[in-house]
Amino acid sequence: MSQQVCHIKWNADGLIVDGQQADLLPHEGGLKELLAAYYKSLGLNYPKFHKMDNLSKLGVLGVAMLSAQYDLSAYADDAIAMHFQNASASLDTDWVHQQNINEGKAASPANFVYTLPNIVLGEIAIRNKWYGENLFVVADSFDLERWMKTNQVLFDQNKAEAVLGGWVEVLEEKFELELYFVVKQ
């Protein structure tokens, strides 16, 4: 068995942290500027953030909000599995790489490295020094019950004490984060 102990839902309609709803922070421009506004308001001092694509930024910010809400430091460095899903994989960044190719421009290695959806897991792992299980699944929509079923498999197989993850989706300025922290009972 398991228990959901924290939930964050974040999209263009607003931000809900454990049922507490708030309007989005004021920002000028698009998603990049919105994410920068949250980086600032969370007081993060993490220069690597600025090199990330929007998908990784969204995931890293979500986990920073979650860890401000719920103490994750009690867990061993490999006890938290990361299991994320989304619909568009890394297409938001793939499209930038593809446009360079289409226009005959040189590919950018700094961009190419983000053309895999599991890079967001890597960025979260680096920032939090987590060595746990990694799983990135691509699906049409977020099926919470199915996501939980896979988490239960990780618990039953003694692979994790907790699962951090959910839905992290970015495509052409549209974004959706549904972040959960689930604890093995």
Next chain:
Amino acid sequence: MSFIAAPHIISPLGNSVHENFERALVGQSALRLHSDHPFAPVDIPFGIITDHERSEGWTKLESLCLQSCQQSLAQLKDTSGKWLLIFCTTKGDIDRLASGLSEEVKPQYLVQKVAKELPIDIDTEVVSNACISGLLGVIMAHDYVSTGVYDHVLVLGGDLFSDFTYKGFESFMALSAQACKPFDANRDGLSLGEAVVSVVVSDKKEIFSQVDCQVLGGASANDANHISGPSRTGEGLYRSIQKTWKQTGLSAEEVDAVSAHGTATRYNDDMESIAFHRAGLAAKPINSMKGYFGHTLGAAGLLELVMSMESMRAGIFLSSLGCEAPGTTEEINVVTENTPMEIHTLLKTTSGFGGCNAAAIIQKIQ
């Protein structure tokens, strides 16, 4: 514990496990120059499938994925029960992106299209976890059937040589100008290849007409170090191996051979040597199959696992084609000639961008 059988491989070396293994045994490589390819440079070898059948209205990858799944299912005596199809891929049909964003470019579109054509009711899942995808799919399959969530899992790995990935790896300066030389002292980069591979994992032995191996278990771990650079301590790979001992109740002493990732980039192969050394595996026979196929990305872990199963059956551990004189940070026992040996227990490992690593153990059924 779960059984793993009914494998199929489509690669430039052949269209069955048997063809692929026999050609590998005589030292054939899929890596060659392509003078007539629409975008591959003519002076660098790649492993591209040029001889294949494609159905009307189906892309090359879709066609090969369907064919491979059909070949795996055809090897079963009984297909009743609850099924899952896991598609393991890094980029799926990414070259469709050249004409713009669409639903068809998404890997879930491909796997759903394939699933509809199969003669069984089957759920689908896409695992896209960089170059550990194929092995991670097998580990998840083992975990799903071991916990009774599914009766059988058809694991499918597929990635093609694409303009998208070629241009990316070129910008990384990660490509070798020659066929790659895994674990060789003079290695200078990877070679890109393509393959589509499938296999069935089930806890019911009786569904298979032939079954030689079981999956004992596996695990993944992150380096928590860098998104594209291998860890200097091999931390994630080391930890994924340690967790695999825990999952299986085995230890390094009980492993007969290791099928490594061995991409032939300087840093990756050094990282692996450090992790194997730390894990007490330095003296074990170790190979990389990248010299036969090139790096097949999301399919690689599954391709090399299936080839290893055939090795175990044949009693021959394959040479690390391309490696003439091993040379890595830590000395490891890289096998450079086909070696007749009894392989009862084999450790398979993979590592990928995003700092991810996976390890799993398969064992011959007594």
